Amino acid sequence: MFIEMKNVEFIYGYKTPFEKKALENINLSITKGEFIGIIGKTGSGKSTLVQLMNGLLVPQIGDVFVDGINTRDKKKVKEIRKKVGLVFQYPEYQLFEETVYKDIAFGPQNLGFSEEEIKRKVKEVCDLLEIPHQLLEKSPFELSGGQKRRVAIAGILAMDPECLILDEPTAGLDMRGRKRIFNIIERLHKEAKKTIILISHSLEDVAMLCERVIILSKGKINFDGSKHQAFENVELLEKSGLLPPDILYLQHRLKLKGFKIDKFEYSIEKVADMIVKNLHLPFVEEGDGF
């Protein structure tokens, strides 16, 4: 087991008059190579959950293990951070150096990589994340939203973690920016074989990318299973304060209208193909632009 949570409870402001229980009774096992989506209403505990996964937060009750290491073990913090990299929801929280180069180099420097290795790593992650090398001497604050996100991801990837956690990596980006980030994440999973944990408010994005889905509701795990079981169960989603992805809603409606749908699809391209196939219109021909 790569990440394991046992009976975890987390309380902000513990033993103060401002105590706020954010998570309770969390039991979770994640194996290497998985691609997991974490969804849930605002305030359901998603960000808290992932901060527990790399030891940024430590539970008051229960234990979290990363590759067998208890995250309470202060001597092993670096080792844990090297295994599990967390990209924050707001890139501004992560970018603080004078230049993009220094920001990306910060993590590997901290882990004691040599100057040569750092240079090589920075180049490698910039190529992977499509960050033009002329940006390296700029201040991170001169960058566009999409560039900032890619630099924030690059800074974490430069430490070469086995698992990458991304908290809302596309918030505030336009369609093109989102697609670009998702293509990169998919490549990291398929080609670089990284374990990916993605928090997103967009159920469409989670449905398209992930296989396993965890639904949080009021600090508890409401569901943990396949995306099909999660997204095709409208009652479960509604109980968790979520709406089914539009793409599934459309297919439910089409099915009611007599469309033959054996299996729900999660990408717009596949649904479009299915609709075209079902239409049987004599005037629709291959290659007419639609």
Ligand SMILES: Nc1ncnc2c1ncn2[C@@H]1O[C@H](COP(=O)(O)OP(=O)(O)OP(=O)(O)O)[C@@H](O)[C@H]1O
């Ligand atoms: N630093 C903090 N101090 C006190 N309470 C906090 C703190 N951070 C989060 N909380 C509370 O803990 C609960 C869980 O918050 P968390 O940020 O983990 O939820 P979330 O699902 O990630 O929300 P969002 O989707 O809005 O990012 C919420 O009730 C939140 O108000």
